[in-house]
Every structure is written in structure tokens, then in C-alpha cells.
Amino acid sequence: MDTKYISPDIGVLRANICNSPYFEGFWKIDRGVSVNAYLLTGEKKVLVDLYSEWEHCDQQAESQLKEYGFALEDLDILVMNHMECDHTACVADLMKRNKKLHIYCTEKAAALLKNFVKLEEKDWERIKTVKNGDTLSLGKGVKSGTELSLTFYETPNIHWPETMMTYENSSKTLFSCDAFGSYGALNDGRVFDDEFSEDEHRMFEEECLLYYATVVASFGVPVKNGIAKLKDLDIAVIAPSHGIVWRKNPGAIVERFAKYAGYNTGGEQDKHICVISGSMYGNTSRGTEALIEGIKETGVPYTLLNIPETPLSHVLAQAFRSKGLALAFPTYEYKMYPPAVHVLDMFARKHIYNKTVARIGSWGWSGGAQKEYEQLTANLRWTNLESLEWQGTANEENLADLKALGKKLAESL
Ligand SMILES: Cc1cc2nc3c(=O)[nH]c(=O)nc-3n(C[C@H](O)[C@H](O)[C@H](O)COP(=O)(O)O)c2cc1C
Ligand SMILES: [Fe+2]
Ligand SMILES: [Fe+2]
Structure with a gap:
């Protein structure tokens, strides 16, 4: 795998699901799906979003982490934007292996975590809850020397009640988790929107519609609310937890989701x-x-x-x-x-x-x-x-x- 950087201190990790017929156990996926996470290397080392063991995503991610020069044990913080099991099933294992790791998530996510992940009592102190607008400084970037910092945006019900998005201020990167995602594996080294041809974008657009219709469609109003909440944010890169990373034209995927959200909330249909x-x-x-x-x-x-x-x-x-x-x-x-x-x-x-x-x-x-x-x-x-x-x-x-x-x-x- 090639290492892929959004900025000198933000690397893209992606595990690919290519051999499973279904997403969520019953939605047929013909072109697979990627599960993305992001490594941020300030003075604090942060992973945004995580993995499950599904098709050894955890092993895929761990070996990618090595290519960036880091190990799971080096991480200080896991930002958990979303609790669904495709992103969290290996949290307990990670916390066992890395005793200094803290998890940042919404209050609702922390409550859910208790049911999904069996942690030892003392480990609950390592869960930090954040609210809309809270910020977290990560210190100077290892490579760039630029100050990195995160701001959290609660975006409930896209598509679980506890969801949030995380924004890195220096690079203007929005880690949107399931929002702005798509089906379709990213298994040939390319991850950025400007690395795909028009034909490939058409294919990913089909996968995006399939993803939205199957995973997000019932939540049109929360999607609109989420987009409204982000409207004053200067976004240079959208980095979702599934599918393409948008750095050339991040507006395209936001517009697409806004259009899809309109399909069942009174907007224009095709x-x-x-x-x-x-x-x-x-x-x-x-x-x-x-x-x-x-x-x-x-x-x-x-x-x-x-x-x-x-x-x-x-x-x-x-x-x-x-x-x-x-x-x-x-x-x-x-x-x-x-x-x-x-x-x-x-x-x-x-x-x-x-x-x-x-x-x-x-x-x-x-x-x-x-x-x-x-x-x-x-x-x-x-x-x-x-x-x-x-x-x-x-x-x-x-x-x-x-x-x-x-x-x-x-x-x-
Ligand atoms: C198992 C089975 C159950 C049927 N039940 C009914 C029924 O309850 N009422 C009815 O009017 N026709 C019933 N039919 C008749 C079908 O509606 C009719 O044959 C129709 O032309 C089938 O259309 P198709 O060729 O598109 O399958 C049934 C047919 C089958 C094979
Ligand atoms: Fe999800
Ligand atoms: Fe997901």
C-alpha cells in the first residue's frame, strides 16, 4: 500500500471488504466497501474512526499504520465519531493493548459503548465525552510543525443517534464518518477524488446512491440538519469512513447528499x-x-x-x-x-x-x-x-x- 496523506500530518488508512456479499448482513454489495480511518500526528497521536475484525480490517489497518511509522501502542486518542460495529468492534482489544489510549465521543456514544464493548471498570475513566463545538489541541504536527486541533460537531441520527463529525482546523479536514460515504472498495492504492476518472466517478456515484438508499434514506431530515450545521465551516477535505476522500471537490459530495436527502423530504426527484x-x-x-x-x-x-x-x-x-x-x-x-x-x-x-x-x-x-x-x-x-x-x-x-x-x-x- 502507498501511504496517502491529506496533509503532512494526516494519513489515510483504509481496509477493504472485497469478499463479503452483504453490508449490515443483508444489503448486497457487488463492488465491496472500504472502511477508512485517519491517523493524525501532532504531539498527540490520534486515530479518527476505527475498525472491526470484518475481513481482518483490524489487521489491514495495523499494517498500514506501520507504513506510516506508528503502532497501535503509540496512539494517545481514538476519536469515535460513530458507534456502529463496523467501526468499533475492536475497541476493547485496542484499549487492552494500549493502556494510555483515551476515547473521545459524544455522551450518547459513551452510553452505548457500555452495551457494545465490555470494558473493565477502571477503563471507563479513559472515555471522554465531548459536546458540539468543543475543541481539542493536538500540539504541533510532527512533520509540519503546524498546530493541529480538533473541533467536534454533534450530528445526531446520521444514521445512529450518537453520531458526530470531527473537524481538523489547520488542514480544514472534516472527518464525517458515515455521512458523505459510499460503497465501493478502494483497493488499488487510490483514495482521493482527483485520482479517479469520470467513468470511475459514475460507478462510485451508483455506489453512493446504493449506500444512501440502504443505510441513510430514513434520515433525510437529520442529514439536512447536519449539512445546515456545517454550512459556515470552511471545508477543504471531506474524509468519510467509507469510500472516496474528497479534496479536489468536497462540495460535490455534500451537494449529492443534500440532493439525496431531498428525495424523500419534499425535494426534487429524478x-x-x-x-x-x-x-x-x-x-x-x-x-x-x-x-x-x-x-x-x-x-x-x-x-x-x-x-x-x-x-x-x-x-x-x-x-x-x-x-x-x-x-x-x-x-x-x-x-x-x-x-x-x-x-x-x-x-x-x-x-x-x-x-x-x-x-x-x-x-x-x-x-x-x-x-x-x-x-x-x-x-x-x-x-x-x-x-x-x-x-x-x-x-x-x-x-x-x-x-x-x-x-x-x-x-x-
Ligand atoms: C400459488 C398461487 C396462488 C394464487 N392465488 C390467487 C388468489 O388468491 N386469487 C386470485 O384471484 N388468483 C390467484 N392466483 C392466480 C394468479 O393471480 C393468476 O394465475 C395470475 O395470472 C398470475 O399472474 P402471473 O402469471 O403474472 O404470475 C394464484 C396463483 C398461484 C400460482
Ligand atoms: Fe454506520
Ligand atoms: Fe459505517
Whole structure:
């Protein structure tokens, strides 16, 4: 690994998860994820954010630390911006190995830490709680001789209640932890935004949307509040705990998160239709094809995602950003086709609000899907165009109506 410096006294550590299929145990990640931490070398030696043992992140980080010329035992302070286990699972081990280490975190994080990390009674004295605006001097930088200092910003509920961000004043670096993060491993030595091509940025943007939709989407208002709290801060570098470090254009990732936060809090959504289609024997999917013919006539972009085979993370991300939804699924045992229930349940959990929607589907003898659909979506603030159902295989008239509905949906956006 190459050592990577944000400034002469701030090094980037990153462990990469490349072989695990899921994040948080169930969100499919195809391009892995990085877990970042940062080494600050003032007179005090500080690690901002930490690791778990997940895919030996702790060992990856420890060997990187060596490349910067330091060992875990040299650290004076761990700044724990966030308590989630991907960043904290090896705290107890670290405290055992390094008896002089102090942890800085919010009061809420300290309370949570007790439940997640089994520490000895005397070790609790090593936990220091900080409040919004508190500062901490680290002394002169080992290499630069410049005074380093940290200021803490409480940013609750992005995406746990105890979260904060940490700002280093001399380099104007914001350590934002999970905020401004993304999926996608950083496993070829590059970490900074200016080291990636436009194509690679497009790929990371997809990963960022997946990350936001799966991990952060329910917290749109706290994200907006967090961004508002930082608005007067002069930020030169954004250093999150997952994904790219932004030093050329830190505003880009803040703008992106602000846009995403708006998707379910009354902001502008993409003029795009997410078509989600599930079918047992093809009767419904034939209807989906007709609907799409109608969409195509308008030129409005759409994405077709078949369920259950499309990972839920992708279904969620595309639905989250899209102004229009088309939902196609049949009746199953007097109710909805079960994979669609799973999708709608996730939409409710993740606040997939304010959509214009067309729902279609086939039924056999008495139907039932529509009734359950109406119950499950009652609180999602959706504008439903008429739902179109038909018995068995769609006839020519049904297909013409479906095509017209697709066109109407697209034209209404
Ligand atoms: C396991 C199973 C359960 C079904 N339950 C119902 C039902 O409760 N009510 C109904 O009207 N049709 C029911 N149907 C009929 C389907 O809704 C009908 O066959 C429909 O055309 C299936 O659409 P598809 O080809 O898109 O899967 C059921 C079909 C299957 C295979
Ligand atoms: Fe987290
Ligand atoms: Fe995280």
C-alpha cells in the first residue's frame, strides 16, 4: 500500500471488504466497501474512526499504520465519531493493548459503548465525552510543525443517534464518518477524488446512491440538519469512513447528499420511472411489457427491475431517486405476490415518499392484490394513477390500456 496523506500530518488508512456479499448482513454489495480511518500526528497521536475484525480490517489497518511509522501502542486518542460495529468492534482489544489510549465521543456514544464493548471498570475513566463545538489541541504536527486541533460537531441520527463529525482546523479536514460515504472498495492504492476518472466517478456515484438508499434514506431530515450545521465551516477535505476522500471537490459530495436527502423530504426527484415487476407465469410481465411500450413513446427514461431476482438494494435505490413508479405483480392466495410485499414493506421503512405510481397485475378468480396494496401504501404520500388489473392473460384491449397507462404515467412526471 502507498501511504496517502491529506496533509503532512494526516494519513489515510483504509481496509477493504472485497469478499463479503452483504453490508449490515443483508444489503448486497457487488463492488465491496472500504472502511477508512485517519491517523493524525501532532504531539498527540490520534486515530479518527476505527475498525472491526470484518475481513481482518483490524489487521489491514495495523499494517498500514506501520507504513506510516506508528503502532497501535503509540496512539494517545481514538476519536469515535460513530458507534456502529463496523467501526468499533475492536475497541476493547485496542484499549487492552494500549493502556494510555483515551476515547473521545459524544455522551450518547459513551452510553452505548457500555452495551457494545465490555470494558473493565477502571477503563471507563479513559472515555471522554465531548459536546458540539468543543475543541481539542493536538500540539504541533510532527512533520509540519503546524498546530493541529480538533473541533467536534454533534450530528445526531446520521444514521445512529450518537453520531458526530470531527473537524481538523489547520488542514480544514472534516472527518464525517458515515455521512458523505459510499460503497465501493478502494483497493488499488487510490483514495482521493482527483485520482479517479469520470467513468470511475459514475460507478462510485451508483455506489453512493446504493449506500444512501440502504443505510441513510430514513434520515433525510437529520442529514439536512447536519449539512445546515456545517454550512459556515470552511471545508477543504471531506474524509468519510467509507469510500472516496474528497479534496479536489468536497462540495460535490455534500451537494449529492443534500440532493439525496431531498428525495424523500419534499425535494426534487429524478424524472425517471422505476418499473418493478414480478410474475409467476408471465401474465403480469406481459402487461409490464405493454406498459413499457407506452413509456418508451414519451422518451422518459426508465429502469426495469424484476423481483425477486434484483437485489433489494437496487430496487430501493432506483425507486428512491425516481419520480415515477410502476409496480407490476399478480394476486397470490387472496393477497399480493409475496416478493412485492417485501419491497413495499422496505419502501415504508425507508420512507420512499411522494411518488406518482401506476400499479398493474393479473389475477385468477377473485383478486385481492389491489386491496392489500392500498393498505400497505396508505401512508406513503403517493399519487396513484388508476390501477389496472386483468383476469388471466391480458387481451388486446388490456394491452392497449396498459400501454396508455404507461404513457400517462410518463407524461404526468
Ligand atoms: C400459488 C398461487 C396462488 C394464487 N392465488 C390467487 C388468489 O388468491 N386469487 C386470485 O384471484 N388468483 C390467484 N392466483 C392466480 C394468479 O393471480 C393468476 O394465475 C395470475 O395470472 C398470475 O399472474 P402471473 O402469471 O403474472 O404470475 C394464484 C396463483 C398461484 C400460482
Ligand atoms: Fe454506520
Ligand atoms: Fe459505517
